[in-house]
Amino acid sequence: MTLAVLTLGTAGAGYLYYQHLNHNIRKGERNSGDSKAKKATPNADGQTPVNILLLGSDSRNSDANVRLGGSRENRGNPPLADVEMLVHISADRESAAVVSIPRDTRTDIPKCTDPETGKTYPPTNTIINESLARGGAGCTLATWENLTGVYIDHWMTIDFAGVVKMADAIGGVDVCVKQNVWDRPLPLVSGGSGLKMKAGTHKVKGEQALQWLRTRHAWGSDLMRARAQHMYLNSMIRTLKGQNIFTDSGRLMDLAEAAVKSLEVSEEIGSVKKLYDLSMLLKEVPTDRITMTTMPNVQDPLDKNHVVPDGANAEKMWKMLRDDIPFDDKGGKGGKNTKEGKGGEGTTSATGKGTGGDTGGEKASQAPSVSTDQLGVLVQNGTRTSTQAAIRNRASEVSQELVRKGFGRAAADTTTAPSVEQTVVRYPSADMEGDAQSVADALGIPLSSVKRSTEVSSVTVVVGSDWTTGTAYPKQSAPKAGDLPDNSDAINGSDESQCMDVYKPYQW
Secondary structure, three states, rough: HHHHHHHHHHHHHHHHHHHHHHOOOOOEOOOOEEEEOOOOOOOOOOOOOOOEEEEEEEOHHHHHHHHHHHHHHHHOOHHHHHHHHEEEEEOOOOOOEEEOOOOOOOEEEOOOEEEOOEEEOEEEEEEHHHHHHHHHHHHHHHHHHHHHHHOOOEEEEEOHHHHHHHHHHOOOOEEEOHHHHHHHOOOOOOOOOOOEOOOOEEEEOOOOOOEEEEEEHHHHHHHHHHHHHHHHHHHHHHHHHHHHHHHHHHHHHHHHHHHHHHEEHHHOOOOHHHHHHHHHHHOOOOHHHHEEEEEEEEOOOOEEEEEEHHHHHHHHHHHHHHHHOOOOOOOOOOOOOOOOOOOOOOOOOOOOOOOOOOOOOOOOOOOOOOOOOHOOEEEEEEOOOOOOOOOOOOHHHHHHHHHOOOOOOEEEEOOOOOOOOEEEEEOOOOOOOHHHHHHHHHHHOHHHHEEOOOOOOOOEEEEEOOOOOOOOOOOOOOOOOOOOOOHHHOEOOOOOOOOOOOOOEEEE
């Protein structure tokens, strides 16, 4: 009887603690913007990748965040997402990729509605970190989906105080600098994280971990800050795997408490069980199959302080994510056509199926609603890029090709069109999906590039910078596993030799 009472009492306490954690998880709407990314169906084995957007907020809306982040004059201002990373866990759970987008990347932010205030923000073109202030994390998610074409399943955000809590709960991780570093204000440069340490490897936690993650001037740029963050995350993963915290109930409880106090998550993963399941997915991935990268980028021609995606290189990375192609070459070819063996969530990224030049063997999912000669089709020239003007007459050339193929009402749009890196066929409503697919089939555009959009009123072909000549969509070679662009700054999760160079003015 005594044993039974003790067992029931322990079970009751466990249940109450579980409810306590669930009650304290902060949740928000997954998507609050006008997003065009399409959620694909699972592969033949029923397995799908999982994509999670991690956001670091610069919010100073609490005493703790003001103390840690400074800039008291910004207290009460809408937060910016100064750290943005996409975590992609492969369908077979054998590899993972992380991609950072620099906070000063200029891109299109869609129309978003703040789920808390109901305020609607019109679409705009500005730096990506402002998306958080235009409808919350759900707006940043929509911005990423439109930029990459990758369907994102979940988001998580953390602020300054949350980083400190989590770093303390973990117990510290090792980081390395090649020279003595002191990230401090200089006569001509204000600000600085306050990070000060001697050359070598050091274990950082608490506020010092936050300083490491925030340091920018001492590394020389925002791009190098992303590299330092990747080193920290890789080290953290190695630390957690080495400690085997999942068998240490005390450590696990400390981390659970820190997590629910530090994180805000999208509502569909707003429970202890869902978060635990996500952590188990990442736990299955071997450390040497984790690859940290930064979006290939070039200087923004409109503002030297900003960057924009590096055309074909950035699109290659997005395609690898959409097609679930590993960022390393240690596990074979990867991608949709490999046999996945392990289970996981029933969520997926956008497919990006076609190989170009034809519809990649895909079959239309809907029949056209009208005959081709009665279908109105608008063709736009979206070939402008960050480094070159739009290719002249592309809309006219493609619309004339459609007329030759029987689409007698196809016409070129003479107004300024939005720039796109990948050619897309958009349609306004579900009943016109078959019509859009018939247009794509006629031009050899992959059916995965046929997308529903509220921004068009008829079937609309936007000719992208991937199709600058000819009237047949060019064949695109599929990326291979590990074939990352040279400017992706890839770091393997098991690489313990990584060490940051310190920009000369911040050495001491």
